[in-house]
Amino acid sequence: MAEMAIATEDLVALLRWYIDQGVDEAIDEEQVDRFAVPPPAPAAPAAAAARASSTRPAAPTPPRSPVPSPVTRAPVPIESPQLVEDARALAESCNTLAELEAAVRAFEGCALKRTAKNTVFADGTPGAPVMIVGEAPGGDEDRLGKPFVGVSGQLMDRMMAAIGLTRDGGFYITNILFWRPPGNRTPTVAEQAMCLAFTRRHIELARPKVLILAGGTSVKAVLDTTEGITRMRGKWVSYRLGDGTELPTMPTFHPAYLLRTPASKRLSWLDLLAVDKKLKELTA
Numbered sequence: 001m002a003e004m005a006i007a008t009e010d011l012v013a014l015l016r017w018y019i020d021q022g023v024d025e026a027i028d029e030e031q032v033d034r035f036a037v038p039p040p041a042p043a044a045p046a047a048a049a050a051r052a053s054s055t056r057p058a059a060p061t062p063p064r065s066p067v068p069s070p071v072t073r074a075p076v077p078i079e080s081p082q083l084v085e086d087a088r089a090l091a092e093s094c095n096t097l098a099e100l101e102a103a104v105r106a107f108e109g110c111a112l113k114r115t116a117k118n119t120v121f122a123d124g125t126p127g128a129p130v131m132i133v134g135e136a137p138g139g140d141e142d143r144l145g146k147p148f149v150g151v152s153g154q155l156m157d158r159m160m161a162a163i164g165l166t167r168d169g170g171f172y173i174t175n176i177l178f179w180r181p182p183g184n185r186t187p188t189v190a191e192q193a194m195c196l197a198f199t200r201r202h203i204e205l206a207r208p209k210v211l212i213l214a215g216g217t218s219v220k221a222v223l224d225t226t227e228g229i230t231r232m233r234g235k236w237v238s239y240r241l242g243d244g245t246e247l248p249t250m251p252t253f254h255p256a257y258l259l260r261t262p263a264s265k266r267l268s269w270l271d272l273l274a275v276d277k278k279l280k281e282l283t284a
């Protein structure tokens with residue numbers, strides 16, 4: 001039987017459909033069973049770590065078959081409020097950024113970790129005057145294990161460089177989520193709450209002079225508000241640290257939004273000029 005040629009535009013349409021469905025990664029040489037039970041977590045710095053991994057139901061090792069059927073898969077962890085409490089207790093028990101990073105990397109309570117390639121903790125300079133908190137790692141960040149390394153990160157770097165700040169000494173950067181949600185889906189409330197527990201401690205331990213929240217999701221989560229980014233951006237708000245210190249915080253548009261809506265870059269530039277002015281006042 002003669003083979004039927006597939007038109008290029010049909011192949012392109014198929015690829016686009018895959019991307020729309022979140023299938024945007026080439027598969028590896030070896031099949032990865034992302035539902036398999038992960039190796040036991042290394043010892044965490046607090047007792048809470050032990051609870052975080054032990055509260056998940058013990059999962060039987062799934063049989064190795066080329067195409068695991070849904071009934072043979074090990075259960076994905078059930079989200080329980082206890083895991084959020086564990087994340088909080090664990091984060092609180094960390095007294096340095098290095099401890100916090102180790103705790104996040106060892107934490108097995110968040111289902112997002114199961115499908116991510118890497119834990120994306122932070123980049124830039126710990127202790128820098130500015131800390132930026134974005135939303136979630138994307139495909140590039142997941143692959144490289146660093147936040148904001150894709151096109152929107154490159155825009156962020158250029159914008160920060162325009163006020164004289166680089167990752168090398170000028171700013172420290174992270175996200176409210178440490179793992180890429182599969183297909184960039186919206187994280188569940190519990191997934192967000194678990195990561196946010198660590199992020200709040202992250203801000204306390206990094207102790208920047210100024211905090212920048214990039215994007216509406218980050219603003220809503222960190223400031224615990226329902227107000228939209230368009231109303232929030234450009235206005236200083238105060239973020240209270242655990243010890244009562246008030247941290248000047250600037251909500252601003254996410255760089256991915258700016259790539260889609262270049263006319264808004266003018267407003268983000270004003271936000272960054274305000275950050276520059278505040279830093280000068282604080283260090284005068």
Ligand code: URA
Binds near residue numbers: 150
């Ligand atoms: N968008 C984010 O919010 N964070 C990243 O790390 C990358 C893209």
